Each structure stands twice: as C-alpha cells, then as structure tokens.
Amino acid sequence: xxxxxxxxxxxxxxxxxxxxxxxxxxxxxxxxxxxxxxxxxxxxxxxxxxxxxxxxxxxxxxxxxxxxxxxxxxxxxxxxxxxxxxxxxxxxxxxxxxxxxxxxxxxxxxxxxxxxxxxxxxxxxxxxxxxxxxxxxxxxxxxxxxxxxxxxxxxxxxxxxxxxxxxxxxxxxxxxxxxxxxxxxxxxxxxxxxxxxxxxxxxxxxxxxxxxxxxxxxxxxxxxxxxxxxxxxxxxxxxxxxxxxxxxxxxxxxxxxxxxxxxxxxxxxxxxxxxxxxxxxxxxxxxxxxxxxxxxxxxxxxxxxxxxxxxxxxxxxxxxxxxxxxxxxxxxxxxxxxxxxxxxxxxxxxxxxxxxxxxxxxxxxxxxxxxxxxxxxxxxxxxxxxxxxxxxxxxxxxxxxxxxxxxxxxxxxxxxxxxxxxxxxxxxxxxxxxxxxxxxxxxxxxxxxxxxxxxxxxxxxxxxxxxxxxxxxxxxxxxxxxxxxxxxxxxxxxxxxxxxxxxxxxxxxxxxxxxxxxxxxxxxxxxxxxxxxxxxxxxxxxxxxxxxxxxxxxxxxxxxxxxxxxxxxxxxxxxxxxxxxxxxxxxxxxxxxxxxxxxxxxxxxxxxxxxxxxxxxxxxxxxxxxxxxxxxxxxxxxxxxxxxxxxxxxxxxxxxxxxxxxxxxxxxxxxxxxxxxxxxxxxxxxxxxxxxxxxxxxxxxxxxxxxxxxxxxxxxxxxxxxxxxxxxxxxxxxxxxxxxxxxxxxxxxxxxxxxxx
RNA sequence: UGCCCUGUAGCUCAAUUGGCAGAGCGCCUGGCUCUGGACCAGGAGGUUUCAGGUUCGAAUCCUGGCGGGGCAACCA
Numbered sequence: 123x124x125x126x127x128x129x130x131x132x133x134x135x136x137x138x139x140x141x142x143x144x145x146x147x148x149x150x151x152x153x154x155x156x157x158x159x160x161x162x163x164x165x166x167x168x169x170x171x172x173x174x175x176x177x178x179x180x181x182x183x184x185x186x187x188x189x190x191x192x193x194x195x196x197x198x199x200x201x202x203x204x205x206x207x208x209x210x211x212x213x214x215x216x217x218x219x220x221x222x223x224x225x226x227x228x229x230x231x232x233x234x235x236x237x238x239x240x241x242x243x244x245x246x247x248x249x250x251x252x253x254x255x256x257x258x259x260x261x262x263x264x265x266x267x268x269x270x271x272x273x274x275x276x277x278x279x280x281x282x283x284x285x286x287x288x289x290x291x292x293x294x295x296x297x298x299x300x301x302x303x304x305x306x307x308x309x310x311x312x313x314x315x316x317x318x319x320x321x322x323x324x325x326x327x328x329x330x331x332x333x334x335x336x337x338x339x340x341x342x343x344x345x346x347x348x349x350x351x352x353x354x355x356x357x358x359x360x361x362x363x364x365x366x367x368x369x370x371x372x373x374x375x376x377x378x379x380x381x382x383x384x385x386x387x388x389x390x391x392x393x394x395x396x397x398x399x400x401x402x403x404x405x406x407x408x409x410x411x412x413x414x415x416x417x418x419x420x421x422x423x424x425x426x427x428x429x430x431x432x433x434x435x436x437x438x439x440x441x442x443x444x445x446x447x448x449x450x451x452x453x454x455x456x457x458x459x460x461x462x463x464x465x466x467x468x469x470x471x472x473x474x475x476x477x478x479x480x481x482x483x484x485x486x487x488x489x490x491x492x493x494x495x496x497x498x499x500x501x502x503x504x505x506x507x508x509x510x511x512x513x514x515x516x517x518x519x520x521x522x523x524x525x526x527x528x529x530x531x532x533x534x535x536x537x538x539x540x541x542x543x544x545x546x547x548x549x550x551x552x553x554x555x556x557x558x559x560x561x562x563x564x565x566x567x568x569x570x571x572x573x574x575x576x577x578x579x580x581x582x583x584x585x586x587x588x589x590x591x592x593x594x595x596x597x598x599x600x601x602x603x604x605x606x607x608x609x610x611x612x613x614x615x616x617x618x619x620x621x622x623x624x625x626x627x628x629x630x631x632x633x634x635x636x637x638x639x640x641x642x643x644x645x646x647x648x649x650x651x652x653x654x655x656x657x658x659x660x661x662x663x664x665x666x667x668x669x670x671x672x673x674x675x676x677x678x679x680x681x682x683x684x685x686x687x688x689x690x691x692x693x694x695x696x697x698x699x700x701x702x703x704x705x706x707x708x709x710x711x712x713x714x715x716x717x718x719x720x721x722x723x724x725x726x727x728x729x730x731x732x733x734x735x736x737x738x739x740x741x742x743x744x745x746x747x748x749x750x751x752x753x754x755x756x757x758x759x760x761x762x763x764x765x766x767x768x769x770x771x772x773x774x775x776x777x778x779x780x781x782x783x784x785x786x787x788x789x790x791x792x793x794x795x796x797x798x799x800x801x802x803x804x805x806x807x808x809x810x811x812x813x814x815x816x817x818x819x820x821x822x823x824x825x826x827x828x829x830x831x832x833x834x835x836x837x838x839x840x841x842x843x844x845x846x847x848x849x850x851x852x853x854x855x856x857x858x859x860x861x862x863x864x865x866x867x868x869x870x871x872x873x874x875x876x877x878x879x
Numbered sequence: 880u881g882c883c884c885u886g887u888a889g890c891u892c893a894a895u896u897g898g899c900a901g902a903g904c905g906c907c908u909g910g911c912u913c914u915g916g917a918c919c920a921g922g923a924g925g926u927u928u929c930a931g932g933u934u935c936g937a938a939u940c941c942u943g944g945c946g947g948g949g950c951a952a953c954c955a
Binding site: 131132133156157158160190192193195196250253254257258259260261262264291292295304305306307308310313315316317318332334335336338339355356357358359360361362381383388436437438439440441442443444445446447449450452453454456460461465494495496497525527528536537538539540542569570572578580581582583642644645646647670671672673674698699715716717718719720721724746747749750751753754755784785786789831834837842844845846847848849850851852854855862863864865866867868871 | 882
C-alpha cells in the first residue's frame with residue numbers, strides 16, 4: 123500500500139514557524155482552535171483543527187480549544203458539548219487547555235477602559251443605521267460621529283453605565299477611535315461593545331455588554347500567550363485591526379495572525395445558513411444525516427476519523443481559494459477501510475435464481491474466507507448454499523453490451539466462493555419483466571477445489587434465498603447535482619442523493635457481529651449498520667460508507683480520440699494603465715523606459731538618488747540596476763539609511779559598465795555594500811582575489827560533475843537542453859559560488875559539445 | 880472604483896529561496912486476481928495567467944496587463 127503522508131508537510135505556515143523558532147522569537151509555539159458554539163462542526167473545521175492540533179504536536183507546542191462565545195443570542199451549551207465530542211472523535215486532545223472567550227470578559231472590560239483613558243475609544247449614542255451610513259463606502263470616506271470627541275472621563279462614565287445596565291439594547295456602543303477615512307473599512311472606528319440584555323449560556327445575566335469579535339479575539343490570544351493565531355482568509359482584512367488593538371494595549375510579546383484558505387468541497391454545501399435550511403426543511407435527517415458534510419454526518423455514514431485527518435493533511439495549507447473534488451476524500455476512506463473491512467456478500471436488488479440440478483432441501487455449508495488473498499489476515503465464516511439463490515439484478519443481462527462480464531443466457535459465471543453456474547432459462551411475468559433465472563450448477567467447480575478448466579465470464583456475489591437475512595441498504599450520493607449551487611439551493615439539490623434498497627438480503631454470518639463492524643460488501647462498497655436506527659426497526663439498516671471504485675465504463679468507453687486543442691495565441695497590444703501627470707512628466711524628463719522609470723518613481727527618494735547617480739554613470743545602467751537589484755533588496759530599509767550614497771552606487775555601476783567585474787560579481791558586491799562602507803572598487807577586487815577563474819582548476823571540476831551525472835549528460839544529448847543550468851549550478855555549488863557563472867556556462871557548453879559530438 | 884489576498888498538469892499541492900518544472904488524486908494502457916476492487920508496472924497530461932524587462936540562467940526578481948477571491952453586520 124502506498125503511504126501518502128510519509129513526508130512532513132511543508133507550507134507557508136510551517137515556514138514561518140520554522141523561522142520564528144530558528145530566530146528565537148519563540149521557544150515554543152502555542153496555537154488555538156476557536157469555534158463559536160452556535161452550530162455543528164463540519165469538514166471545514168476538520169481542516170482547521172487538523173492544522174492547529176497537528177502543528178502543536180509536530181513542534182512539541184500546544185493547541186488550545188477556545189470557545190469564541192461572545193454572542194449570547196446564538197450560542198448554547200449543547201453546541202459546546204457537540205463540538206468537544208466531535209474533536210475527541212477526530213482524535214485531538216487539548217488536555218487542560220479548554221478556554222472560553224466569555225471568561226475573559228472582565229479583563230476585556232478593563233482593557234477597554236485603558237483605551238478610553240488613552241482617548242482611543244468612545245461611547246457612541248448614534249443609531250445603528252446612522253453608524254452604518256456614516257461609515258462611508260470602499261471608495262468614499264466616512265464621516266465622524268458627533269459623539270466622537272467626548273472626553274475620556276465622560277466616556278468612562280458612560281461605559282460603566284452601559285455595563286451596569288442603565289441603557290436599553292442598541293442605545294449606544296463603544297467604538298475605537300481610529301480613522302473614518304481609512305482605506306480599510308475595518309479601521310473606520312470599529313465597534314467594540316454592544317448592549318444585549320440576553321442571558322449568556324455560560325454567564326447568565328452577569329453581563330449586558332458583549333465584546334465584538336475583533337475586540338475579543340486578539341486579546342484572548344494574548345491572554346493565552348498564543349504565538350500563532352491561524353484563521354481563514356476572510357479575516358485577512360481584520361488583521362490590521364488585530365494588530366492595532368494589541369499595539370494600543372502595549373502587549374508584548376504578542377500573537378500574530380496568519381490566514382489560510384478554508385476548505386470547500388465540490389457537490390457539497392459549506393455554508394452554515396444553508397445547512398440549517400436543509401435541516402429545518404427536513405430535506406435531510408438532521409445534522410447527522412450521512413449526506414451532510416458535518417462531522418456528525420460523516421461519522422454516521424461510517425467514515426473513520428483517520429480518513430478525514432489523512433484527507434485534511436493531503437489538501438495542504440495555502441492562501442489560494444480552492445475547491446476540492448470529493449473523490450480525494452473517497453480515496454482516503456477506501457484506503458483506511460481496505461485492510462479493516464472483512465468481505466461479505468449482500469445483494470441489494472435481488473433477482474431469484476433456481477439451481478435446477480441442485481437436490482431439493484439440500485443445504486451445503488461452504489467455508490469462505492473473509493479476506494482476499496493479498497490481505498494478510500485470517501478468518502472465515504460459514505456460507506450456506508441451497509437450490510434457491512439471489513443475485514444482483516444488474517448482474518444479468520439478456521442483451522449484454524460489449525464487455526459485459528456477468529451472467530447472460532447460456533453464459534457461465536462464478537458464484538463467488540461457490541460454484542460456477544450456467545443460465546439455462548429466463549422466466550418473465552406478463553409484462554416481460556424478468557422474475558427468475560433457471561440455472562445449473564457445475565459439479566467440480568467449487569471455489570478452491572476447481573477441477574474443471576472452465577473460464578467463466580466473471581465472478582458475481584450472491585446469497586442463499588432462504589438462509590439470508592433481510593436488510594435495508596441506504597446508498598448515498600452527493601447532496602448537489604452540480605459542483606456548486608447555481609442560483610437556488612432547492613433546484614440545485616440532487617434528487618437521488620439517497621437510494622434505499624428495501625428488499626436487500628445479506629448473508630447470515632453478520633447476525634451476531636458488533637454494531638460498529640464495518641464490512642466490504644463484495645463488488646459494491648464499504649458499509650456499516652446505521653448507528654441511529656439500531657433498535658427502531660427489526661430490519662437492520664446499513665449505510666453505504668463509500669462505493670468501490672468502478673471502472674466498468676472503461677472497456678466500453680470510446681472517447682479515446684479526444685480532440686487535442688492547440689493553444690491559441692491571443693495577440694493583442696496589452697493596454698497600459700493611464701499614468702498620472704506627475705508620472706508622465708517624470709518619464710519624459712528622465713527619458714527612461716516605462717517599466718524601470720515607474721519602479722524608480724514608486725520609491726521614496728529614488729528619483730533624487732537616480733539623478734545623482736546618473737550624473738556620474740550611464741543612465742540606462744543606473745536605472746536597470748536600481749529597478750532590478752537595489753530597490754527590491756531594500757525591503758523595509760530606506761535609501762537614506764544605507765551606508766552608501768548615490769555616488770558610491772555610481773562607482774559600482776561603472777565597474778560593471780567597464781567590465782571590471784561581471785554582473786554576478788557586481789551583484790555580490792552590492793549585497794556587501796548594504797552592510798559596509800568600504801568603497802565598491804575595494805570590495806570588488808577583494809572578491810575577485812578569492813574567485814577561481816583558472817580554467818585548469820575549473821575544468822576538472824566540470825568533468826567530475828559530468829561524470830557523476832552521466833545519465834543527465836545523455837538526457838542532454840537527447841535534447842533536454844535545460845540541463846545546462848543544472849550542470850552549471852552543480853559546479854558553482856562545489857566552489858561555494860566563488861566563480862564566474864558566465865565562464866562556467868561557457869566551459870560546460872564546450873565540454874558538453876566535445877563529449878556529445 | 881479604494882484597500883488587501885491570489886493565479887504552476889483535469890483537481891489539490893511541491894520545487895532546497897535565481898540552477899533538472901515534480902508528487903498525490905483522477906484518467907489511460909498492460910500485468911495479476913475467484914471483487915470491473917486491491918496490488919504491481921508503465922503512459923498521457925505544462926508556453927508555470929499574459930506581455931515586456933534584468934540575468935550566462937527566471938515559476939522564482941522588476942514593470943504593466945488580464946482573471947479569481949475577500950472587506951462597507953450592534954455576526955464570528
């Protein structure tokens with residue numbers, strides 16, 4: 123079996139953590155999983171919790187479970203319990219680190235008072251609608267509230283009165299005083315507290331003011347000493363506020379927020395609102411309906427948490443919006459169950475078969491293995507067979523299409539773990555429907571004791587008509603008939619997302635098995651007893667966990683010659699953005715090409731720097747080196763903070779232009795200049811002294827490389843020209859970069875030409 | 880139309896930070912098999928969104944274009 127998660131995952135979050143650990147910013151990482159207890163966890167939460175709990179165990183840190191329960195109107199203890207249950211089922215352990223944002227209300231209140239004191243927060247009596255309207259739009263600034271300039275003393279008194287219940291719901295709010303014209307809407311005096319005279323499931327009527335998400339979340343992270351606060355992408359615009367609050371409170375060291383893409387599944391619904399609608403309209407059988415993407419639903423379908431964890435790990439962590447194909451989940455479910463589920467027989471849609479040459483009333487008890495040969499497990503069960511059998515209706519065809527590998531009139535087929543049979547006759551009712559097959563079994567063909575040389579068309583599953591047990595089998599399909607909802611939820615629903623086989627029959631061996639036993643129904647899929655209808659019905663109900671892969675379409679399919687589309691080249695002169703007058707003037711004045719000109723224009727002080735440098739070195743070279751090397755290397759630094767000025771930079775450029783140094787060397791010198799004030803010419807000559815340029819030294823190195831990678835030399839000779847870069851890179855690596863790549867490139871080319879000619 | 884994020888195989892992700900464009904799933908072919916499963920072997924599939932630029936060398940750096948997503952709740 124292939125193991126798809128042997129390699130440790132690498133993603134941008136782990137890269138950040140590695141860096142933080144290496145730099146000593148953190149000795150130990152603390153992350154958190156912060157659900158709001160207002161609904162059930164779904165597959166998306168599985169991704170988030172797998173990430174967070176996974177990070178904690180990988181890095182020997184810890185992951186807190188924190189209930190983000192700051193809105194008393196929607197939250198409830200029953201959700202807390204359900205969430206904890208789901209997380210434990212997923213296999214996560216938070217030990218004693220179970221926290222509630224609502225337990226921090228007192229601290230949050232005190233911190234709000236600090237902001238009021240600093241003049242950074244104010245009580246606003248404006249009506250809800252007024253606040254919304256005066257916030258402005260993404261393109262127009264907002265307007266200051268007329269309560270914005272209340273004194274800290276007045277604000278403090280009002281805020282205390284808010285807490286003490288002196289105002290009705292909605293009478294006023296506490297807002298942070300930031301910037302009503304900020305380009306990020308979240309910074310336009312965001313709300314911190316609202317008044318709600320509602321009973322909180324955890325704190326009763328102790329509070330009537332409740333903090334908003336932004337005011338509660340970062341501060342809760344800080345209280346718990348969280349180092350990396352990982353949330354989904356839609357919160358990225360909140361990050362600036364997250365940081366602003368922590369700055370305002372002088373919290374240090376402080377948590378940092380990182381965002382990743384939430385998990386979307388094709389053919390599924392992930393919106394909480396729509397999931398509620400399905401439950402309320404009884405389209406599904408509650409939150410745990412096996413078609414639901416909730417953890418409760420997946421669990422009831424019979425999927426084990428291991429499969430879900432594998433799936434979540436395999437989808438990775440990125441910042442790219444993406445939707446996943448559920449076939450990937452299916453794959454991990456099958457991989458998990460393959461070695462776990464004994465093979466048994468169940469006929470979902472029975473067609474009676476009479477073995478005409480089988481003695482009446484004779485019953486034979488076959489001993490049948492639970493496992494196919496390649497699974498190293500032992501175990502058998504008794505499989506009764508008599509004159510009357512049942513096979514799958516789909517396993518017989520009077521008019522078989524090409525490639526049909528099952529029973530046909532006069533054809534032979536093997537009853538799995540039993541005899542080979544031949545169909546001799548077909549019985550039909552008045553309407554022409556097949557109601558029974560008459561077959562003959564062939565003596566001497568019993569599984570394992572076959573003495574015949576017959577080659578059956580295929581192997582089919584079956585059960586004995588008398589000894590088998592009646593069961594109801596539920597087979598689930600996708601909730602949506604298309605990958606996503608188009609326009610309306612109700613018309614997008616898959617009408618056959620549930621097929622119930624009410625007349626299915628199963629072999630008798632399962633009668634006393636444990637209720638959580640999972641089986642593979644041979645040739646159908648993986649199944650288990652529906653845990654929620656265990657005693658309601660005398661007829662056991664089985665859920666299909668996942669069907670087997672089905673490649674029956676392969677042999678009959680005929681789309682082998684699909685049209686290969688030739689990529690079209692769209693030729694068009696790319697439109698360019700219209701420049702501001704100042705930009706135009708600058709380009710005209712400098713005579714620089716658009717791209718380099720704009721790069722220089724965009725950086726503070728770069729124009730002056732350029733003009734000064736260009737007075738003693740060629741303009742084009744100066745602009746190229748600035749735009750492509752100097753300015754990008756600046757990062758956070760400013761031009762004025764560098765240990766060198768434009769004239770030294772110009773000296774460097776001249777060294778390049780006069781070919782005193784190669785482009786490669788000049789780049790290395792530039793890097794050195796960022797941390798030294800030695801003149802460029804000096805740096806260059808020092809560097810060149812340490813460079814290896816003697817062909818007699820280099821050539822043997824090249825031969826070594828080409829010998830070591832002789833297979834790649836062959837590939838190169840066969841046309842894989844791109845390998846030249848690989849060879850050059852290898853040589854450079856061996857001398858720690860102290861060579862001129864251009865020279866190496868030339869020498870390697872010569873050598874390759876010599877070898878391969 | 881402001882700010883932020885984001886484009887690599889059909890899908891989801893890698894690419895040692897400027898040096899061979901790879902993996903898993905899916906698909907196809909063959910092998911094996913008493914499961915049209917599993918397993919084994921192989922294959923197809925790429926102008927790295929596009930156009931320029933810098934470089935011996937660009938998925939990676941620079942400029943611009945095009946596309947996708949998020950933000951204007953007294954929700955989180």
